Amino acid sequence: MKEDKGIKQINFGSGPAALPPEVLLQASEAVIDYNQTGLSILEIPHRGNLFANILEESKALVKELCELNDEYDVLWLQGGGRLQFCMIPMNFLGAQKTAGYVDSGHWADEAKKYAEYYGNVRVLSSSKESNYSRLPDFPKNIAQDISYLHVTTNNTIYGTQWGSLPAITTPLIADMSSDIFSRKRGYSNCALFYAVAQKNIGAAGATLVVLRKEMTKNIASTIPPMLNYNEQLKKNSVLNTPPVFAIYTSLLMLRWTRQKSIATIEKESIEKCSLLYNEIERNTLFTPIVTVKEHRSRMNICFAANNYEIEKGFSDFCNQHYIAGIEGHRTVGGFRFSLYNAITVQQVERLVSVMQEYEAIQNSKLKTHNYTNG
Template identity: 45%
Template sequence: MKRHNFNSGPSILPEEVLRRASEAVIDFNGLGLSILEIGHRTPWFTEVIEEARSLVKELMGLDETYSVLFLQGGATMQFMQVPLNLLPVDGSAAYINNGIWGGKAIKEASVFGKAVTVADTADRSHSYINKDFIVPEGSSYLHYTSNNTVEGTQWHDLPAAGQTALIADMSSDIFSRPVAFDKHALIYAGAQKNAGAAGATIVVIKKDILGHSGRNISPILDYQNHVKANSMFNTPPVFAVYVSLLTLRWIKQQGGLTEMEKRAKVRADLFYQALDNLDVFTPIVAKEDRSLMNATFTTKDKALEAPFLALCDENGMVGVKGHRSVGGLRVSMYNAMPLESVQALVDLMEQFDKAQK
């Protein structure tokens, strides 16, 4: 049975990437060695990570004032590493809380200094984006989550940061659309959604923001050390970086971020049109703030959720259950998602809706 992978992360990867990665596990580039066996400081892997770093900059349209790092620890590590490096000892930073991940970032930042929540959407269960806020004067940076995987909301325009450095957690929509990346001082993303396999975290930093916190930072957590060492300060996640390279190549070959966005809109339009038209399902997110990556919804009758999920399982629809913290239903439609899979799910939803009448 063909399976349709709607998992939120680790999530779907292009078949070409999976094939190339599996071949490299046995024999990397005809070397007679597995990608899992080669030293991270050999020319073989240095070429991999340098090409991956270069492709990140190319796809984002960034110049040499930015550095690209491949780190570990996921976006969760960055919740701590960002304020540790960028929040001055006696300073403050502004945070937008649009959901579970923004809330976690605020909690971590509060360990290191004053984290001011300037916008919070908890009043409506994070079902919309609050764009009306003021960044306090003197804030070191403004942090936001560009796409809220759990709640299904997305920023379709950049938050108004003024002259304040803009920091983005782009874990679930990085490389899915053109963005004014150069308006950001730092961007980070766990790779396991649109940028590769779990284990690698991409961090893009405008280098001139570093070294001003006044903190004594542990060497392994200091961005400056990773920049100087070109992401080789310690052993990087070799295989995960290689899968990211393959994924970045695939994105470029497919037409880059403009093409990714075009496909994302087609998938999302197909799904949301069905969601709005079917009586048995209820959308959650305000229409203008709906995510192109993660669609969240419920059944009008809670008792119908289990049988719908059972029907999905019977038909090879994987990952439709909502996040454990909020429940409900969720469909993740990342770059590698074929339109055919979304159509198959829509057909199943229509079948389920008809059966309830």
């Protein structure tokens, strides 16, 4: 990553991810003076009206964007996905039951491993045997002893994604950390869904949890309040001091999302990933990693270079062109470009032209080489 110029980079990182310039500007101003109150957003009391308004507006926007009725409530928590990996089995597994997990990759598997600390777990489908380069089947005819089914909707490392989620009778719990608000998908088919803020929602430090209120009815009172969804709901996300700045930045991003609309975001998302996948498939230097087209993620586009020299060369070339956050996960290698909501179509067009420019340079090198040796 280029670190010496102060020229704005295009950040294709998988998270913490890019945010729109107007969101960054408003967040930056609020650190000095929040809405002309004479107080920094970092100083406002979390039990006063200023924060109560932020909280209520953010909750209303989440419900509106996900088309949810009043059977649902919204929580802002801390601790990221991993604390949800703990809280979900702690609150919902139950002593006589078994938790069902769909194993679509590293994060789905981590969620499952955490559940094993708390009770019985069964993997209902997995694509591990194909190194997660495709989605597993969505489980059908789920057994009665399964207390909930956990899915990870988008698999950042491998670049696969579930589209719409089906309506099932078993409570469906979805980790939407890396694709929430990027498409319509039947959010109300979930009993609970959650997402870390640092991809499509806002800034690292806040975790969004949306759940059907009836889910909290049978939570054991032996779970301490901080880790108990029921107690957190009763205290409306201010059981203790919340991450005020991260939630406020999320509110700014939620306003941006509503103004744009999920429909427009989804349309642009399709356009962005088509642009990039078309170029990967056309470009003679690169090969896509996910070959099953209908399993491809619109959020994370993973591809390999033809050889190590091309990989290193293209990485440096991106660096020189102020394109950041492009490395594939260490377990997969190659490149990963994350096209979260804040990334524009123009930025993807810029990336495509950089890929073409790099190919042209390589081809001309090759010709010179052939000529010299010819």
